[in-house]
Amino acid sequence: MAVFTEVSNTQLDELLSHYDIGQARSLKGIASGIENSNFYLDTDKGKYVLTIFERLNKDQLPYYLELTSHLGKKCLAVSYPIPRKDGGLLSEINGKPCSIAPCLSGTYVEKPSAKACREMGEMLAKMHNAVEDFPLSQENTKGSAFWLSSMPLLKPYIPDRLYQMLEEEVTRQLELQKSPEYQALPAGAVHADLFRNNALINKNGDDESLAGVIDFYFACNAPFLYDLAVTLNDWTIDLETGEFEPERAQAMLEGYNSVRPLTEEDHKLWQDILSAAALRFWVSRLYDYYMPRPASLLTPHDPAHFERILKLRRESAPEDLPWI
Numbered sequence: 390m391a392v393f394t395e396v397s398n399t400q401l402d403e404l405l406s407h408y409d410i411g412q413a414r415s416l417k418g419i420a421s422g423i424e425n426s427n428f429y430l431d432t433d434k435g436k437y438v439l440t441i442f443e444r445l446n447k448d449q450l451p452y453y454l455e456l457t458s459h460l461g462k463k464c465l466a467v468s469y470p471i472p473r474k475d476g477g478l479l480s481e482i483n484g485k486p487c488s489i490a491p492c493l494s495g496t497y498v499e500k501p502s503a504k505a506c507r508e509m510g511e512m513l514a515k516m517h518n519a520v521e522d523f524p525l526s527q528e529n530t531k532g533s534a535f536w537l538s539s540m541p542l543l544k545p546y547i548p549d550r551l552y553q554m555l556e557e558e559v560t561r562q563l564e565l566q567k568s569p570e571y572q573a574l575p576a577g578a579v580h581a582d583l584f585r586n587n588a589l590i591n592k593n594g595d596d597e598s599l600a601g602v603i604d605f606y607f608a609c610n611a612p613f614l615y616d617l618a619v620t621l622n623d624w625t626i627d628l629e630t631g632e633f634e635p636e637r638a639q640a641m642l643e644g645y646n647s648v649r650p651l652t653e654e655d656h657k658l659w660q661d662i663l664s665a666a667a668l669r670f671w672v673s674r675l676y677d678y679y680m681p682r683p684a685s686l687l688t689p690h691d692p693a694h695f696e697r698i699l700k701l702r703r704e705s706a707p708e709d710l711p712w713i
């Protein structure tokens with residue numbers, strides 16, 4: 390269930406009068422998704438997705454909308470807001486901000502093939518190249534400030550040995566972030582949550598091809614290598630153990646490298662950045678688990694999954710990590 394706000398025909402017609410996308414034919418709630426109300430919207434001109442933002446307010450949305458609009462203008466297959474007749478990217482329904490995006494084809498795939506992983510790597514690199522002239526900037530809302538503020542809240546809930554691991558890793562990552570090597574990493578606006586459920590894949594028999602990328606609502610400015618690590622840590626692992634699956638991991642790295650070559654500087658920090666990416670989701674999952682939002686409909690994600698991944702990345706011999 391992911392329709393928190395209902396839309397009447399009158400409201401829909403009024404909304405569409407501000408766009409040049411034709412007259413409504415049908416509006417159907419989308420069951421998946423957890424943050425927003427999403428609808429498939431068919432008009433006489435095409436297929437779209439209407440999103441009503443349930444958590445972010447209109448002042449928090451411009452970075453995400455401008456970023457996806459920027460990527461869309463560069464012909465990258467992302468869910469981007471279609472401009473209104475007056476040029477605005479945002480509208481309002483029932484006092485809540487909303488936007489309309491073209492409907493991408495494809496579906497969620499639990500274990501993407503090596504080919505799809507390669508295409509995801511290529512797409513990620515294209516997204517990174519495309520933001521070189523993107524002017525807006527935003528902190529990672531799940532970055533080091535969030536880790537530090539979460540630690541005292543988590544302390545009463547988690548065993549001492551886990552708290553110690555958390556403290557050690559946060560300290561190590563804060564040191565790393567101050568280092569000249571880290572500061573020199575190429576950085577820009579990144580998705581920062583490009584898990585498999587935020588990509589749509591077309592399936593044709595056994596063949597899979599990437600259709601597009603959605604859900605940029607954790608986007609922020611960070612090293613491009615971090616975005617690659619977040620994606621690799623989710624897409625190319627054995628879901629039970631958290632170990633990398635070499636063929637799929639290698640395919641993603643090769644895809645990325647074929648568009649945006651990785652460097653020796655990236656290589657030096659690779660293990661640390663893979664750990665940073667695991668830490669980010671370990672902390673946010675611990676936080677959501679022990680401090681669920683009031684009236685949340687969600688079953689929190691399992692924090693132990695990223696605890697396992699963090700340990701594996703920290704303890705791995707550097708030469709055993711996938712690289713080009």
Ligand SMILES: Nc1ncnc2c1ncn2[C@@H]1O[C@H](COP(=O)(O)OP(=O)(O)O)[C@@H](O)[C@H]1O
Binds near residue numbers: 490587
């Ligand atoms: N532009 C789009 N094209 C096609 N489907 C989309 C698009 N945007 C969202 N969806 C569908 O809506 C679902 C929920 O979207 P998502 O952005 O993940 O929502 P939430 O932010 O609520 O988690 C996705 O799983 C996908 O099926």
Ligand SMILES: N[C@@H](CCOP(=O)(O)O)C(=O)O
Binds near residue numbers: 424582673
């Ligand atoms: N990918 C994160 C949670 C963020 O949720 P999303 O559905 O908006 O991507 C995790 O798995 O912890």
